[in-house]
Amino acid sequence: MHPQPVKTPMLPKDTFNGRTILVTGGATGLGYSMSKMLLELGATICLMSRKQEALDAAKNKLESETGGRVEVHTADVREVDEVTAAVEYFYEKTGGIDALINNAAGNFISPTEHLTPNGFDSIIDIVLKGSKNCTLILGNKWIREGSGMKVILNIVTTYASTGSAFVVPSAMAKAGVLAMTRSLAVEWAKYGIRQVAIAPGPFPTEGAWNRLFPGGLDKKLGVLDQIPLKRPGDHRELANLASYLLSDYAAYVNGEVITIDGGEWLKGAGEMNFLLQLSLEDWKAIAMKNKK
Numbered sequence: 499m500h501p502q503p504v505k506t507p508m509l510p511k512d513t514f515n516g517r518t519i520l521v522t523g524g525a526t527g528l529g530y531s532m533s534k535m536l537l538e539l540g541a542t543i544c545l546m547s548r549k550q551e552a553l554d555a556a557k558n559k560l561e562s563e564t565g566g567r568v569e570v571h572t573a574d575v576r577e578v579d580e581v582t583a584a585v586e587y588f589y590e591k592t593g594g595i596d597a598l599i600n601n602a603a604g605n606f607i608s609p610t611e612h613l614t615p616n617g618f619d620s621i622i623d624i625v626l627k628g629s630k631n632c633t634l635i636l637g638n639k640w641i642r643e644g645s646g647m648k649v650i651l652n653i654v655t656t657y658a659s660t661g662s663a664f665v666v667p668s669a670m671a672k673a674g675v676l677a678m679t680r681s682l683a684v685e686w687a688k689y690g691i692r693q694v695a696i697a698p699g700p701f702p703t704e705g706a707w708n709r710l711f712p713g714g715l716d717k718k719l720g721v722l723d724q725i726p727l728k729r730p731g732d733h734r735e736l737a738n739l740a741s742y743l744l745s746d747y748a749a750y751v752n753g754e755v756i757t758i759d760g761g762e763w764l765k766g767a768g769e770m771n772f773l774l775q776l777s778l779e780d781w782k783a784i785a786m787k788n789k790k
């Protein structure tokens with residue numbers, strides 16, 4: 499029996515009372531799930547992405563599910579002016595922002611040599627420049643305010659460290675975001691701004707699955723069989739980790755990336771992991787031979 503997900507929030511209900519958290523790309527997928535738990539823990543949430551309709555639907559659903567407060571504003575994270583306008587709007591509505599989750603991303607699978615220059619750049623621009631834009635716009639504001647106790651959580655991937663075939667622009671961009679996390683952890687600590695990151699393995703979302711496993715590729719290739727814990731991640735597990743890292747319970751965690759992937763990337767890495775294919779009978783036969 500493999501460990502199963504616990505879905506209740508692990509932190510006290512008032513953990514984020516009086517705090518406002520901006521979640522980019524938070525109207526869907528993992529951003530939505532993190533927003534929901536943060537609302538359950540008392541936060542006010544600001545959602546920013548490109549589609550007004552998706553933002554409005556998410557606001558209604560989140561507010562009715564949690565009783566919390568959600569503000570929304572459209573912005574393409576690639577556009578400095580749009581992000582600046584959205585941040586100003588959120589400040590006016592809520593009085594300030596205490597934490598940022600750089601969660602918005604773009605991705606699709608492709609042989610690298612088939613990518614057009616614009617296809618390559620669109621991923622780099624959303625993930626790397628988008629995260630940089632949000633970080634600098636809010637970070638500069640926080641530094642000017644001098645208020646301290648701020649947190650930036652970057653959602654990266656395990657291949658930010660390992661690289662990966664067929665998602666090269668995403669791997670390059672996420673690696674850059676991870677480098678930004680570690681660099682600013684040192685540089686901005688003096689302003690009271692912490693930097694943390696999460697590297698998720700597979701957590702089913704419509705956005706990721708449509709683009710990474712089109713036509714049921716995940717089942718065809720047995721993607722989930724590759725995970726030592728034999729299941730995908732549950733959104734609530736990731737939301738609990740994000741809540742912890744954003745909270746004061748993690749006040750001494752700075753510049754760290756935490757992997758949450760059921761052991762997936764290590765399975766691909768270990769020199770002798772292919773021995774998992776051996777049966778108990780095979781192992782008994784090997785032991786007998788070794789004893790001779």
Ligand code: HXC
Pocket residue numbers: 603604605606607608613614615616617618620621655668698699700705706709710
């Ligand atoms: C090849 C593609 C393509 C594809 C788009 N393009 N999709 N090339 N294969 N599947 C090319 C287009 O032809 C175009 O190049 C360029 O990319 C820009 O396309 P647009 O549609 O104009 O871009 P835009 O509207 O900005 O949309 C960005 C997008 C789109 C990334 C292409 O998919 C998107 O909006 N994604 C957001 C959500 C998302 O991707 N979520 C998944 C995150 S999952 P040309 O040269 O023709 O102009 C994730 C998981 C990581 O990150 C790890 C999992 C384990």
Ligand code: NAP
Pocket residue numbers: 522523524525526527528529546547548549552573574575576600601602603604624628653654655656697698699700701702703704705706
């Ligand atoms: P998702 O639902 O597609 O989320 C991506 C979000 O980003 C969408 O809400 C999208 O909204 C927004 N977005 C995209 N381009 C944008 C832009 N230019 N400006 C502003 N917002 C933009 O996918 P997800 O699976 O939840 O992914 C969330 C995060 O987790 C991403 O950083 C992803 O790389 C990471 N991740 C996911 C997995 C997984 O298994 N799901 C694994 C590892 C890492 P609009 O289209 O409305 O703008």
